[in-house]
Amino acid sequence: MGHLISGRRSVPAFRTEVEARAGCGVLACFQCGKCGAGCPLQEHLDYSPSQIIHLIRLGQEETVLASKAIWLCASCETCTTRCPQGVDIARVMDAARSLAFDRRVPSAVPSVPSFYKATRANLMKFGRMFEVWLLASLKLRTGDITKDMDLGRKMMAKRKLNLFPTWNRVWETRAIFKRVARIEKERAAERAADTQSGSGSAGGAAASPREGGPGNASGGGNS
Amino acid sequence: MKFAYFPGCSLHSTSSEYDKSFRAVCAALGIELEEPKKWICCGTTPAHATSRLLGAALPVKNLRIMEEQGMTEVVVPCAACFSRFKCADHDIGKDPQLAADVAQAIGAEYGRTVKIRHPLELFLREDVRAILRQKVARPLAGLKVACYYGCLLTRPPEVTQFDDTEYPMSMDLLLRDLGAETIDWAYKVECCGASLSLTNSDIILDLTRKIILDAKARGALALVVACPLCHVNLDSRQFQAEEKYQTRLEMPVLFFSQLIGLALGLSGKELGTDKHLTDPSAILSAVQA
Structure with a gap:
């Protein structure tokens, strides 16, 4: 597992950034470990979900963004569903990987961000998933040309893969991607200004724990 | 009865048998389906894992497309699309800032008028269930x-x-309504690894094996699924797990819609059972015997 704490980091900048991106807080976590106990990927992770949550609270940005755990999370939502404190752990994982993705932090599982990039590019090109193109571009990105050739052949034989794409609302889809990027830039600038002026409250109301969850001690409280 | 029908990308390609069997069953029950024109991908994991806003904007764009086309209730068979739609709808209802950002991103206001349903909910409506019971052949x-x-x-x-x-x-x-026996088992809601399929297949094969072995140990003759991603991991990758x-x-791994179709007397071919990579013929002959 390695050392949990390394270097110094001013707390809450990293935590508040993750909370704002997740739309939920992490302070309610009392480290019971229920999230890891039910996680189907647990044995493949370097840090358990509750350790990731704690690292975020400690401001251990480098450790979190370099972890395998944030990329291997399958978004199955078991942790989120079972958390007794209402922490939306699956969203926090999304928030951490989106931060690593945007900042181009080298990934501990590089094929996963390659898959994200290939899929996003695919959607901007066709508006829908065109699997053959996606698989080919993923192979080019990861360099693993021979992977799943057996599966691909069998699926082709069963005509489970379309050989030709369809194009649907491509310009509208591209416009959505562009506007999303612009809006997110604006929001990030607002958050940065907030932090500098010292009034930062981690995304305000959005940073409360998941609805229905007990305890509102988390929130995006000022530290 | 008429519903909007959002197949999603998988039902047009890797799981076309889910699309085919669902349409065939609905036709047999007198349920009319209408696909919204020019829908786009819900964004799936690569959207929500890289941007909360994008993960909400793409499903809401589709819901807005349906709203524009006068649709009020949509059936979404793909569990991943279903989850993305539900999640986006829930989030914009709860977070006004996100709702405003989504509206800006898609360049339109969505009035949240489209109800989102999974086909299982549809078939368990009392009126539909009654027709279904009647038509079992x-x-x-x-x-x-x-x-x-x-x-x-469910999550x-x-x-x-x-x-x-x-x-x-x-x-x-x-x-059970259709006469089948369903077993109690431990992996009902365990994850198959979903979108890690393309990048970390070794993990998928491990999860696939565990799920299948538990069902097998308890005497199940087949797995029944309601999600195209589950189907690819459990059916199409099964031979890799065996190797x-x-x-x-x-x-054998069947879509629940295929089993409904078989009970209604439709043929395997009409339900796309020839599309599976793991041979389902044992089930087909058991039903047709």
Whole structure:
């Protein structure tokens, strides 16, 4: 597992950034470990979900963004569903990987961000998933040309893969991607200004724990 | 009865048999389906894992497309699309800032008028269930199956509002109506690894093996699924798991819509059972015998 704490980091900048991106807080976590106990990927992770949550609270940005755990999370939502404190752990994982993705932090599982990039590019090109193109571009990105050739052949034989794409609302889809990027830039600038002026409250109301969850001690409280 | 129908990308390609069987069953029951024109991908994991806003904007764009086309209730068979739609709808209802950002991103206001349903909810409506019971031509008697729900139908419960989150029974009840026996087992809502399929297949094969072995140990003749991602991991990758673990799994994996179709007397071909990579013929002959 390695050392949990390394270097110094001013707390809450990293935590508040993750909370704002997740739309939920992490302070309610009392480290019971229920999230890891039910996680189907647990044995493949370097840090358990509750350790990731704690690292975020400690401001251990480098450790979190370099972890395998944030990329291997399958978004199955078991942790989120079972958390007794209402922490939306699956969203926090999304928030951490989106931060690593945007900042181009080298990934501990590089094929996963390659898959994200290939899929996003695919959607901007066709508006829908065109699997053959996606698989080919993923192979080019990861360099693993021979992977799943057996599966691909069998699926082709069963005509489970379309050989030709369809194009649907491509310009509208591209416009959505562009506007999303612009809006997110604006929001990030607002958050940065907030932090500098010292009034930062981690995304305000959005940073409360998941609805229905007990305890509102988390929130995006000022530290 | 008429519903909007959002197949999603998978039902147009890797799981076309889910699309085919669902349409065939609806036609047999007198349920009319209308696909919205020019829908786009819901964004799936690569959207929500890289941007919360994008993950909400793409499903809401589709809901807005349906609203524009006068649709009020949509059936979404793909569990991943279903989850993304439900989640986006839930989030914009709860977070006004996100709703405003989504409206800006898609360049339109969405009035949240489209209800989102999974086909299992549809078939368990009392009126539909009554028609279904009436039309059973070939009861599934003696067919012992394991209903596999996976992750996204029931989780998180306040978002999907679908059945019990830890031990759902909707698919079991539906198939029991048709005469099948459904088993109690431990992996009903375990994750198959979903979108890690393309990048970390070794993990998928491990999860696939565990799920199938539990169903097998409890005497199930087949797994029944309601999600195209589950189907690819459990059916199409099953031969890889057999090779990797040097074991014989031989577990047919059917979509629940295919079993409904068989009970209604439709042929395997009409339901796309020839599309599976793991041979389902043992099940077909058991039903047709």
